[in-house]
Amino acid sequence: MKDDQEHLDKYKEAVRRMKNLPAExxxxxxxxxxxxxxxxxxxxxxxxxxxFSWIFxxxxxxxxxxxxxxxxxxxxxDTFTIPFWNWDTKEGMTFPAIFQDASSPxxxxxxxxxxVKDGAILDLKYAYTDNPASDSEIIRENLCxxxxxxxxxxxxxxxFMGDPVRAGEKEIQEANGQLEVIHNAAHMWVxxxxxxKEDMGDFSTAARDSVFYCHHSNVDRMWDIYRNLRGxxxxxxxxxxxxxxxxxxxxxxQLVKVKxxxxxxPTKLRYTFExxxxxxxxxxx
Ligand code: C2O
Numbered sequence: 001m002k003d004d005q006e007h008l009d010k011y012k013e014a015v016r017r018m019k020n021l022p023a024e025x026x027x028x029x030x031x032x033x034x035x036x037x038x039x040x041x042x043x044x045x046x047x048x049x050x051x052f053s054w055i056f057x058x059x060x061x062x063x064x065x066x067x068x069x070x071x072x073x074x075x076x077x078d079t080f081t082i083p084f085w086n087w088d089t090k091e092g093m094t095f096p097a098i099f100q101d102a103s104s105p106x107x108x109x110x111x112x113x114x115x116v117k118d119g120a121i122l123d124l125k126y127a128y129t130d131n132p133a134s135d136s137e138i139i140r141e142n143l144c145x146x147x148x149x150x151x152x153x154x155x156x157x158x159x160f161m162g163d164p165v166r167a168g169e170k171e172i173q174e175a176n177g178q179l180e181v182i183h184n185a186a187h188m189w190v191x192x193x194x195x196x197k198e199d200m201g202d203f204s205t206a207a208r209d210s211v212f213y214c215h216h217s218n219v220d221r222m223w224d225i226y227r228n229l230r231g232x233x234x235x236x237x238x239x240x241x242x243x244x245x246x247x248x249x250x251x252x253x254q255l256v257k258v259k260x261x262x263x264x265x266p267t268k269l270r271y272t273f274e275x276x277x278x279x280x281x282x283x284x285x
Pocket of ligand 1: 183204
């Protein structure tokens with residue numbers, strides 16, 4: 001994790017407070033995790049599927065944003081930001097140690113113990129088969145993969161962000177962008193290898209693992225980098241995207257309606273990412 005101890009300790013404390021809230025409180029840790037779960041299944045009473053399309057990045061940005069505001073409120077720090085798991089660097093390609101202390105509120109026993117222990121290297125192409133290559137080779141492949149993802153999708157946002165889905169359309173399966181594909185690998189790699197792949201390996205339980213938010217913080221950061229590399233041009237000049245709205249409860253327990261077009265510049269949501277070296281950036285442009 002690219003972050004100082006003080007910042008990580010704040011995250012830990014905020015999550016501890018969230019877990020200690022009464023079970024029915026809307027900010028309770030598991031209530032918050034359920035928000036993700038509600039939007040992840042393809043059933044008739046679900047308002048929108050937030051994976052597999054161009055909705056993926058903006059919905060998760062808003063989800064993290066409100067989560068972050070609530071955590072900040074719980075520790076009385078409105079500058080609080082969720083630390084990001086920088087799996088796009090060599091140093092970040094192992095499971096972050098802070099989540100591994102069994103006495104910490106960040107701990108989750110439902111993880112693939114072979115991966116989260118002892119410095120195993122995260123494979124960004126993981127799909128339930130371990131990469132037999134050496135650690136340094138996996139690191140090299142990961143960096144190449146990220147670089148190629150950016151390079152080849154720079155001129156076409158669908159490739160990076162996902163394909164359009166529009167209201168009333170039947171959902172198009174496998175329309176996800178390449179960033180979502182990379183993100184899935186980390187989910188699968190962290191979750192249990194058997195059964196329902198809990199917690200991280202299944203969308204219905206993923207947000208119960210506190211590493212989920214740090215993982216998504218990095219996904220969100222990747223989107224921001226992508227945007228900067230494209231000179232901050234709008235990804236989709238399309239009303240069906242820009243005017244799509246979601247409902248969230250904010251840090252004042254108010255129901256708010258938010259629009260994709262309003263989250264494209266993260267500084268407007270009052271956060272920026274700490275600038276750190278991008279070892280894969282090399283020859284993109
Ligand atoms: Cu809604 Cu990482 O998934």
